[in-house]
Amino acid sequence: MTRNPVFCALDTTDPQAALALSRRLAGLVGGLKLGLEFFSANGPEGVRAVSDGGLPLFLDLKFHDIPNTVAGAVRGAVRLGPQMATLHACGGREMMKAAVDAAADAATKWGVARPQLLAVTVLTSMSQDDLAQSGVTGPLVDQVRRLAALAQEAGVDGVVCSPHEVDVLRAQCGPEFRLVIPGIRPAWAAANDQKRVLTPAEALAKGADWLVIGRPITAAADPAEAARRIQDELAGAIS
Numbered sequence: 001m002t003r004n005p006v007f008c009a010l011d012t013t014d015p016q017a018a019l020a021l022s023r024r025l026a027g028l029v030g031g032l033k034l035g036l037e038f039f040s041a042n043g044p045e046g047v048r049a050v051s052d053g054g055l056p057l058f059l060d061l062k063f064h065d066i067p068n069t070v071a072g073a074v075r076g077a078v079r080l081g082p083q084m085a086t087l088h089a090c091g092g093r094e095m096m097k098a099a100v101d102a103a104a105d106a107a108t109k110w111g112v113a114r115p116q117l118l119a120v121t122v123l124t125s126m127s128q129d130d131l132a133q134s135g136v137t138g139p140l141v142d143q144v145r146r147l148a149a150l151a152q153e154a155g156v157d158g159v160v161c162s163p164h165e166v167d168v169l170r171a172q173c174g175p176e177f178r179l180v181i182p183g184i185r186p187a188w189a190a191a192n193d194q195k196r197v198l199t200p201a202e203a204l205a206k207g208a209d210w211l212v213i214g215r216p217i218t219a220a221a222d223p224a225e226a227a228r229r230i231q232d233e234l235a236g237a238i239s
């Protein structure tokens, strides 16, 4: 495997636990993802403390608000130096464009690399029935395709979708559009609240760029061993 495609989601409120995990996983994952649970407890300072270890950071704060507010939030996020950051595609084209412009401006202003912006399509915890409850009654995959098209038009770098939609979006959006995939479950891990899941090897074979894996690693008795097992499974599938 030339690069490790796994970003481990450190979903905890405890900064010491996150830091300890980040150290145990160095060399076994390709990056770390910090999201709403960690950020609402520890803020930007907590993010800096955990991401200082040198692994690439995916800041998954899923912004969704009016364009001006999202632009301001994106500027703050860019200062933290993430490789990737998220917003919700259902915020619309104008909101996503505002985020794209703000990310470029802020990166220039702070002298940091512009993060790749990813638009979340339909959450991997949602089934067809869950989506229908929100009033979207057509096939779930069509909604994912519509939101990905909107995101691409708005100029974001890629989307977050489930492993079930990877091949469809790869064909629709082309090879350069980043597809970042949670809802990843090795055969030996519990699904938890994830409803649209596949194994790491299956998601990669369908065309995923990055895999987001949290509890199968972090809730394992030995997280480093779980990460190593995933790495071995991916290497085996590729060769």
Ligand SMILES: O=c1ccn([C@@H]2O[C@H](COP(=O)(O)O)[C@@H](O)[C@H]2O)c(=O)[nH]1
Residues within 6 Å of the ligand: 009, 011, 035, 060, 120, 122, 123, 124, 125, 160, 161, 182, 183, 184, 192, 194, 212, 213, 214, 215, 216
């Ligand atoms: O559609 C989405 C978008 C984001 N996530 C995030 O990914 C991880 C998955 O963690 P697991 O423990 O592997 O389920 C988590 O941080 C979510 O916030 C997602 O699952 N689905």
